[in-house]
Amino acid sequence: MMLSFGNFTKVGAQGSLAIGNNKLTFQEHVIFKGWKNCVKLSNGSVELIVTTDVGPRIIRFGFVDGPNIFYVSPTDKGKTGGTDWHLYGGHRFWHSPEVAPRTYSPDNSPVNYTWDGTTLKLIQDVEPLTSIVKEIEITLKADKDEVKVMHRMINKSCWNVELAPWSISACAAGGRAIVPQEPYIDPADYLLPIRPIVLWAYTKMTDPRYTWGDKYIQAKQDSLIKSETKIGVLNKQKWVAFYLNKTLFVKTFGYDPNALYPDYGCNNEIYINGDFLEVESLGPLSKILPQGIIEHTEYWSLHKVLLQEEDDSIEKNVLPLVKWNK
Template identity: 30%
Template sequence: MRCLYRRLGAFLLLFFMASASAYSDVTVRQITYAGWQNAYQLSNGDVELVFVPQIGRIMRYGPVGGPNMLWNNPTMLGKTASLEAAAKEWPNFGGDKLWPAPQSVWNWPPDPYLDSAPQTVRVLPNHHLLAIGQASPQSGIRFEREIALAPKGDEVTLINTMINTSSKPVKWAIWEIFQANDPLRVYLPTNISGHFAEGYLKMSDTLPSIDRIHGQLVLSRSHTTSYKVGSDAPDILIRALVSGYTVSLTAKPLKGTYPDNGCTMEVYSNPDAAPYMEMELLAPIVQLRPGEQTRFVTQWHLGPPQGP
């Protein structure tokens, strides 16, 4: 029996040593990023990620020492926005963030408490970040994001949580918006057996010429006009070619009713002089009673250039 206990003890020691070693492969430090002090940088030696608490966004994702996959608005670097100013005019910082969907319920501009208000950050023992957003009296919710960088490689996992902070039921979906930095192309899967006759949803009155290859839309940014398309494809995967890399956003499909007539993914293209395209992932709409919460897990990957 003593021998069994000794073996069990040795196994647990090795397990915890291995776990600690994996965590130690990811470094977390506070830096000044693009004029924002006390930003949080995660790095595993392969890729790095930067979260800026003052504006509640991930503002960098890319190879260490390499290009940023996320667009940063050069006119907004180091700046913040008050709740009053953001309620009148959207402060487009760039980066990656969460909004509630559908947009048709709140229209424009976005809820400033959720979009650009300062957030609190905790560094967890496993070297993940927990970003805690502010409760919105307008939408009745707040967001939390657990941000995890894999010990090796390029994978980022985001556990996105929406919590009802109001005194009555609310009905929203979690909506992640990744503003890709002037991509050469974006690939959006279509679904010929879904809700939309052409396999995708035209969300703008006019669209540029769009190619379809191997069941995917091949989207390019228009320099002169904005446009948006959506898809209800069950395989949730959007890819963009940015600065010689392929950045991918993925999620597992969930049961329920999705926003915008069933869209699981959407792509928005912005014209010059703000050269970005949004890769957007959506969760189903849920009704939450006071204090209830729902989660939507998304992942990012970075690799060499890939076609359809």
């Protein structure tokens, strides 16, 4: 017998780990949007669902019994196999700089996974086009709505490659991204530029989806505007947020002042089209030796917040939540 729970169906075994009054649960073989072999990880407050038929992908992140903060492609959901790259949706792991066909190496095959009681590890087979292996390690706190998502690339080729790890969260329609600006400094005290803001060839500064504020750049997804747009920044504040329907998704990530980042020096990028908005972070460009490894870590948290668009509302309701990154 199958027991239905909203968008997914329990068909397999589960285990749990109790920490104090909280319980971390691991559930195998969950059907989600047509993928038959997903895995669900929950602490009773928030949950993540990952695909193992394709990927590695985190296809759902949200409060238990709440909406998915991530976008799932209606045309790609449940698909497996083939040689064409599919959007699928959710959170994925790419390598930068973006170029076809290398970046668009399909993730249509099953992934292996391990669970040690606290961390779920997703392991992709070697990509035939790139000889790169991608891994994602997911550690959900039992007592807080916080997740450590560690991305790893392993060079299985016989030569050096130069890449930057690139983590991409495709977020649901109707939300907005919040990118912190660098603090204001009086020109009498500091004369040099403080960071790049990078524009893509298809980006228009007059696009109404952007609000270029003094303290924050805000970028909205509007399903009535079908055109694509993208910006990037060197985000020294090391956080970005996505807000939708009183749910705030915060991710923090690294910044190394001595590193070289791709795309004219970006460690944070926002992409929007008519269906979804992507919140992206990038690690430094690195030369990976044969059998060498690079890693890139994001820290996620989920919050229930009533947030307005004004800077004061963001200062009051978002900044106190940007604290967990180690």
